[in-house]
Amino acid sequence: MAKQIVIVSGKGGTGKTVISGAFSTIAKNKVIVDADVDAADLFLLLNPTNSKVTKFSGGKKAVIDLGKCVKCEKCKNNCHFDAIDEDFIIDEIQCEGCGLCAGICLSGAISMIPVDSGEWYISETVYGIFVHAKLGIAEENSGKLVSLVKQKAIEIAKANKSDWIIIDGPPGIGCPAIAALGHTDCVVVVTEPTLSGFHDAKRVIELANHFKLLVKVIINKCDLNQLITEEIERYCIDNQIEVVGKIKYDETVIQSIVNGQTLMDYQVFGQKDVLLNAWNKIVAAIN
Amino acid sequence: MIIAIASCKGGTGKTTLAVSLALSIGKNIQLIDSDVEEPNDHIFIKPQINKKENVLIKVPKVDLNKCTFCGKCSSVCAFNAIAVTPCSVNIFPELCHSCGACEYFCPTKAISEVDQVIGVIEIGAKEEIDFIQGKLDVGQAMPTPIVKALKKYIDQSKHTIIDAPPGSSCAMVNSVNDADYCILVTEPTPFGLNDLIIAIEVLRKLKIPFGVVINRSDIGDNKVEEYCQNQEIEILMMIPFSRRIAEGYSRGEPLIESFLEYREKFKNLFMMLKDRYG
Numbered sequence: 001m002a003k004q005i006v007i008v009s010g011k012g013g014t015g016k017t018v019i020s021g022a023f024s025t026i027a028k029n030k031v032i033v034d035a036d037v038d039a040a041d042l043f044l045l046l047n048p049t050n051s052k053v054t055k056f057s058g059g060k061k062a063v064i065d066l067g068k069c070v071k072c073e074k075c076k077n078n079c080h081f082d083a084i085d086e087d088f089i090i091d092e093i094q095c096e097g098c099g100l101c102a103g104i105c106l107s108g109a110i111s112m113i114p115v116d117s118g119e120w121y122i123s124e125t126v127y128g129i130f131v132h133a134k135l136g137i138a139e140e141n142s143g144k145l146v147s148l149v150k151q152k153a154i155e156i157a158k159a160n161k162s163d164w165i166i167i168d169g170p171p172g173i174g175c176p177a178i179a180a181l182g183h184t185d186c187v188v189v190v191t192e193p194t195l196s197g198f199h200d201a202k203r204v205i206e207l208a209n210h211f212k213l214l215v216k217v218i219i220n221k222c223d224l225n226q227l228i229t230e231e232i233e234r235y236c237i238d239n240q241i242e243v244v245g246k247i248k249y250d251e252t253v254i255q256s257i258v259n260g261q262t263l264m265d266y267q268v269f270g271q272k273d274v275l276l277n278a279w280n281k282i283v284a285a286i287n
Numbered sequence: 288m289i290i291a292i293a294s295c296k297g298g299t300g301k302t303t304l305a306v307s308l309a310l311s312i313g314k315n316i317q318l319i320d321s322d323v324e325e326p327n328d329h330i331f332i333k334p335q336i337n338k339k340e341n342v343l344i345k346v347p348k349v350d351l352n353k354c355t356f357c358g359k360c361s362s363v364c365a366f367n368a369i370a371v372t373p374c375s376v377n378i379f380p381e382l383c384h385s386c387g388a389c390e391y392f393c394p395t396k397a398i399s400e401v402d403q404v405i406g407v408i409e410i411g412a413k414e415e416i417d418f419i420q421g422k423l424d425v426g427q428a429m430p431t432p433i434v435k436a437l438k439k440y441i442d443q444s445k446h447t448i449i450d451a452p453p454g455s456s457c458a459m460v461n462s463v464n465d466a467d468y469c470i471l472v473t474e475p476t477p478f479g480l481n482d483l484i485i486a487i488e489v490l491r492k493l494k495i496p497f498g499v500v501i502n503r504s505d506i507g508d509n510k511v512e513e514y515c516q517n518q519e520i521e522i523l524m525m526i527p528f529s530r531r532i533a534e535g536y537s538r539g540e541p542l543i544e545s546f547l548e549y550r551e552k553f554k555n556l557f558m559m560l561k562d563r564y565g
Contacts, residue, residue, distance in 0.1 A: 010325050012297005012453045017478065038454035039295040039485060041478040059365065080345075080387045093460060093493075098365045098386030135456060137488045142456040143428065171297040171453050172324035175428040178381075194537035196302065196327035203325060206425045224530075225537035254506045257476045 002031065002157035003286050004150075004165040004184040008208075010200030012171035014192045015220040018253055020168035021045040021262035022275045024127045030164035032125070033153045034132040035180040037118070037145045042168045045262050048123030048130050056133065056148065058117035058141025059097040064088050068109035075101035075110060093138065117141050120149055122156070127262075129156055143175030150180070173207045181207070185286050186214045188244070192221045193228035201232070205241065215241050216282055222246040242285065245278030247271055288565035289447045290557075291466035295489075296482035297453035300472045300502035300526070303536060305450035306331040307543045308470075309416050311553035317417035317445050321462040322452040323406060323433040326420045330539040334418035336411035342421065342433045345385040345400035349376045353397035360389035360398060381428045406433045410440070417445065430458040438465060446561070455485050460493065468564045469497040470523060475507040480514060487520070496564060503528040523556055 007020045020042055024032045034042040062083075064075075069088055076084040079101055083094035102110040117140070120133035131153045135142050153165050169180040181187050187208040191201035201217070208215045217236050222229045229246070236243050248271065256266035263269045292305040306328055309318040320328040347360070347369065358371040368382035369389055380403055390398040406423040419440045421433040430452065438461075441447050451462035463469050471486050473479040483499065490497045499515055504525035515522050526532070526542075526549075535545040543550040 009297075011327070013299060038456050038459075039297075039482040041296070041481055044477045044481060078387070078391065080385055093464060096365075096384050096386060098384060098388050099363065100386050100388040100391060103363060103388065103392060137485070138455065138460045138492050140457040142454070172430075173425055174324045174423060174430045174458070176454075176456075177324070178428050192537075195330045195539040196325075196536075199327065199330060200325040203425055210426045221533075224533055228537060251506070254476060257478060258508050260477065 002154070002162045002165045003186070004167060005186045005188060005282060006035070006167040006169045006181045006184045007188045007190060008169035008177060008181060008204050009171060009190045010173060010204035011197050014190045014197055016190050017041050017045065017168055018257065018263055019188070019190055019218060019275070020166060022264050023166050023279055025262045025264035026276060026279045027164045027166055029162050030128050030166055031153045031157045031160070031162050032128060032130045033149055033165060033167040035146045035149060035167050035176070036170040037133045037135045037142050037149070038170060038176065040132055040134060043130070043132055044257070044260055046125040046127060046130055047260060048121070048125050048132070051121040051123040053119050053121055055116060056118045056120055056145055057114040058139065058144045059115060060099065060112040061092060061095050061097050061115050062090050062099070062101050062110050063113050064090060065109045065111070068107050070107045072106055074104050074106065078104060096140070115139065118145060120145065120152070122152065129160070131156065143179045146170070146176045146179035173203050177204065177207065181213060182211060184213060186216060186282055188216050188218060188282065190218045190220055191232060193219060193225040193232060195228065198228060198232055202235070205239070214285060216244045216285065217241055218245045218247065218278055219243060220247045221249040223248045242281065244281040245274050247274055288561055289441065289449065289466045290560060291449040291451050291463040291469040292472065293451040293459060293463050293469055293486060294453060294472045294482065295455050295486040296473065296478055299474050299479060300500070301450055302327045302331065303502070303542050304470060304472050304500060305448050306541050307549060307553045308557060309448050310541055311543055311550050312446065312557050314415035315445050317419060317442055317447050319437055319440065319447060319449045320420035321434050321437055321449050323421035323423045323430045323458070324452060326422055328450055329418070329420055331541045332413045332416070332418055334411040334413040336409045338410040340408045341404045342406045342408060342436045343402040344405050344432050345387070346380045346383045346403045347378055347389050347398045348401045349378070350397045350399070351376070353395045355395055357394065359392050359394060363388045363392045405429065408433070408436060408440070417442065431461055434458050434461045455489050460489060463490070463495060464493050466495055468560055469495050470500055471497055472500045472502055473511055474503050475501055475509060475511045477510070479507070480511050483511060498523040500524045500526065502526045524552060
């Protein structure tokens with residue numbers, strides 16, 4: 001079975017996507033997943049083509065037929081989300097699609113309509129098959145969409161006998177992050193030596209520990225604050241977590257993004273060996 | 288006036304902006320950190336926390352003496368949070384949205400709702416700034432109930448700054464949807480632009496006026512600026528990259544304390560927004 005490696009960080013903007021891009025270039029025989037469906041950016045480095053698009057409906061929303069409504073207020077009084085107002089208009093944002101109102105409506109005036117919550121894609125890239133998605137505007141259920149793209153990637157990996165699934169994860173520790181890191185073989189936490197980066201990394205490491213997953217750490221921009229980098233390293237030693245790579249602050253990283261290239265493909269980037277070593281350490285730890 | 292600070296992409300400078308704005312105003316202001324998965328404002332504000340309140344959600348509890356394992360609860364649950372077998376009921380609290388459907392429809396009244404703690408709201412102050420933050424417990428999946436609970440602390444007699452979480456789904460939407468104005472922070476890279484466009488689509492759907500701050504404005508390319516000009520979106524401020532700003536940030540120093548020239552800029556920004564939208 002393909003081994004799953006997820007790249008997370010807790011805090012956003014620490015370098016998850018560029019490192020996912022680099023690992024997507026290094027790893028052989030893999031499927032690549034962008035599980036940050038709220039703000040999917042990995043496609044900007046992988047330049048996918050021939051995308052097969054599928055609509056995603058993560059849930060339903062209640063719709064009231066005011067012609068049938070007898071204004072008994074049962075729906076309004078029982079809605080746990082205060083989503084129905086005095087005029088029996090449903091607040092689309094507040095409605096979670098539970099269907100309680102439709103189930104209790106005496107006049108059958110409420111129906112549950114599937115919502116268009118975004119779409120997902122299976123694309124080709126020069127690095128291999130890429131599964132990604134785009135959440136609909138202001139839609140919920142991003143956790144479900146993350147689970148879906150992961151599931152598709154697992155199916156493709158099985159059919160193609162792939163060795164690896166590389167997953168670019170979302171920030172945070174809530175449902176999309178849980179969905180992204182669940183059942184993976186290694187959680188790579190990308191952090192930076194800032195008090196907030198370290199604070200957030202500890203929370204996502206705690207989350208990975210909660211699910212008893214293997215954790216590796218990469219410290220990005222490690223020379224930005226030497227003291228905090230040392231503090232992160234001490235924390236990792238105390239918690240028996242291997243730091244698999246330390247990347248120095250490097251302006252060419254931004255240029256590689258502007259060029260739409262992965263770090264490994266970007267000629268000028270001078271720390272390819274660090275990423276290669278990090279990858280080899282992760283592979284060694286999993287095997 | 289309620290000003291939300293948002294960005295679909297993480298790490299563009301939401302915290303820097305929210306903290307700078309709050310500190311530059313100084314009084315009659317509350318700062319609400321609504322990034323409950325990873326709240327960071329406290330690192331920069333260093334508030335004194337005076338009160339903590341647990342955030343509870345309702346989850347179902349089944350009285351097996353009354354349960355007939357009919358499976359009704361499972362069939363009405365839109366979130367797959369209950370599975371019923373011929374002799375057991377399994378509840379998955381992390382999937383439960385606390386809608387109450389299972390309790391309502393249970394024919395034998397075997398289900399009751401019980402409280403479950405999912406996080407905490409911390410209330411404090413730093414000098415004359417009211418500080419409120421939400422914090423999701425590690426392992427809990429749903430930030431939105433905490434975001435909603437935080438909004439009950441909005442004090443209409445004061446100005447409120449809400450530091451929203453990254454992303455574009457439920458927690459972000461609920462953080463910004465009562466704001467009079469939203470400041471979007473981005474960086475001039477293809478990632479920053481791609482995510483800015485998503486954030487703009489969300490705000491347009493919610494009909495919230497907004498403007499853009501371009502952080503690290505001299506890195507990357509000029510496509511964000513071009514996009515804003517073409518779309519007639521106001522660019523509120525440009526903050527050029529400086530290693531000293533980044534280092535100050537790393538140590539938890541608020542921008543306007545290390546770089547005094549920004550104090551005036553943020554004050555002016557606030558006065559301008561207050562005149563127009565307050």
